[in-house]
Amino acid sequence: MVDKETREKIIALVHEEVVPAIGCTEPMCVALCTAKATEKLGRLPEHITALLSANILKNAMGVGIPGTGMTGLPIAIALGALIGKSEYQLEVLKDLTPEALEKGRQYLSENRIDIQLKQHITEKLYVEIIVEAEGKSETAIIAGNHTHFQTHPQSLPIGRGGITPRSDNQGVQAHSTPPCREGLGVGLSLRLVYDFATTAPLDEIRFIEETREYNMNAAREALKGNYGHNLGKTIDRPLSKGIFGNSIFCHIIARTASACDARMGGAMIPVMSNSGSGNQGICATNPVCVYAKENENTEEELIRALMLSHLTAIYIKQSLGTLSALCGCVVASIGSSVGITYLMGGDYDRICASVKNMVANLTGMICDGAKPSCSLKITSGVSTAVLSALLSMEGKCVSSQEGIVDDSVDKSIRNLTAIGANGMGPTDEMVLRIMTTKGERSKE
Numbered sequence: 244m245v246d247k248e249t250r251e252k253i254i255a256l257v258h259e260e261v262v263p264a265i266g267c268t269e270p271m272c273v274a275l276c277t278a279k280a281t282e283k284l285g286r287l288p289e290h291i292t293a294l295l296s297a298n299i300l301k302n303a304m305g306v307g308i309p310g311t312g313m314t315g316l317p318i319a320i321a322l323g324a325l326i327g328k329s330e331y332q333l334e335v336l337k338d339l340t341p342e343a344l345e346k347g348r349q350y351l352s353e354n355r356i357d358i359q360l361k362q363h364i365t366e367k368l369y370v371e372i373i374v375e376a377e378g379k380s381e382t383a384i385i386a387g388n389h390t391h392f393q394t395h396p397q398s399l400p401i402g403r404g405g406i407t408p409r410s411d412n413q414g415v416q417a418h419s420t421p422p423c424r425e426g427l428g429v430g431l432s433l434r435l436v437y438d439f440a441t442t443a444p445l446d447e448i449r450f451i452e453e454t455r456e457y458n459m460n461a462a463r464e465a466l467k468g469n470y471g472h473n474l475g476k477t478i479d480r481p482l483s484k485g486i487f488g489n490s491i492f493c494h495i496i497a498r499t500a501s502a503c504d505a506r507m508g509g510a511m512i513p514v515m516s517n518s519g520s521g522n523q524g525i526c527a528t529n530p531v532c533v534y535a536k537e538n539e540n541t542e543e544e545l546i547r548a549l550m551l552s553h554l555t556a557i558y559i560k561q562s563l564g565t566l567s568a569l570c571g572c573v574v575a576s577i578g579s580s581v582g583i584t585y586l587m588g589g590d591y592d593r594i595c596a597s598v599k600n601m602v603a604n605l606t607g608m609i610c611d612g613a614k615p616s617c618s619l620k621i622t623s624g625v626s627t628a629v630l631s632a633l634l635s636m637e638g639k640c641v642s643s644q645e646g647i648v649d650d651s652v653d654k655s656i657r658n659l660t661a662i663g664a665n666g667m668g669p670t671d672e673m674v675l676r677i678m679t680t681k682g683e684r685s686k687e
């Protein structure tokens with residue numbers, strides 16, 4: 244059993260990284276920063292400048308903003324100034340009303356908001372909001388994680404303008420080493436994750452069941468509307484059942500995709516996020532919950548499997564960083580594969596095999612921003628999670644003679660995160676250039 248002091252640190256870490264959020268965490272982070280700057284100013288800004296890292300821009304450009312029927316950063320910023328409350332953290336816009344939305348639309352029509360790429364910074368998660376009114380200005384900055392305010396900008400602000408894609412030698416530079424997110428002094432390993440989740444007193448970790456309440460509810464609520472690409476609904480329909488069957492596998496991907504459809508489509512539905520991402524929270528939760536229900540696992544087994552899943556994702560994120568070129572579903576799907584393997588009766592060796600099988604398959608999936616089609620990537624990740632768990636239970640594991648997999652499971656994870664944090668840096672830059680110049684190319 245893990246000693247009490249270490250358990251307390253891990254529990255505090257999970258509480259820090261697994262939190263409720265309404266909508267995509269990147270635009271909500273920008274809205275939160277806007278709310279804080281507006282509170283400091285003490286009145287509605289006449290003008291707002293948003294200086295953002297490339298990864299924030301990428302993840303916020305095409306996603307629905309809850310309750311608005313609109314996409315992207317401008318409406319999130321406007322509402323952050325109009326109704327946002329920083330005390331709500333990533334639920335900053337939960338007081339949205341139709342009247343507030345109309346005021347937000349009016350604010351946008353007055354061209355009061357400038358959104359730009361922040362130049363010459365190293366932090367991939369960086370939001371700097373400058374608000375101005377009656378000759379006064381205030382600044383708020385979030386960096387490192389989605390709710391962490393800091394006091395000083397990393398460099399001087401650039402001039403006003405539109406969203407400007409970076410050139411090859413400008414803007415956000417890739418970390419030479421992965422950003423460490425060991426918060427609260429907890430250096431995890433997969434063995435420690437497993438020992439903690441499987442031996443900690445149940446009452447100490449029962450709180451993780453909240454993720455089921457939030458994220459499975461999001462899947463149910465999604466069925467009441469038509470969100471995103473309706474992937475979850477499509478998988479549930481008769482034609483799909485004729486292809487996939489009415490199976491546990493079908494139910495797993497449908498419930499996971501539905502929650503993502505709703506979240507990316509702008510539904511006013513809170514989800515429990517993991518490491519700053521609601522989609523990661525969904526992906527680490529719903530597959531485990533659906534499998535546990537249909538496999539008739541006990542409540543204790545479900546709680547321990549959920550903790551395994553979420554803590555595995557947190558562990559991988561410690562060396563990958565909050566935002567990266569690697570799709571977050573890769574990380575969260577590894578977590579869900581670990582949780583499902585445990586529910587299948589797998590021991591530590593089987594869980595290690597599941598992780599290695601996942602690393603051998605999904606490494607390299609790009610993140611091209613938060614958007615409705617994220618549900619497609621999540622479905623790919625969850626499908627692989629189930630397959631990897633099944634292979635591990637059959638005693639099958641990708642060997643160290645194959646690809647980037649190492650004999651050590653922790654080294655295999657580091658290989659994955661090194662590729663995502665460092666090796667895919669140029670890919671991330673190209674993805675942003677493509678995303679920010681699509682309209683320009685279509686005019687040629």
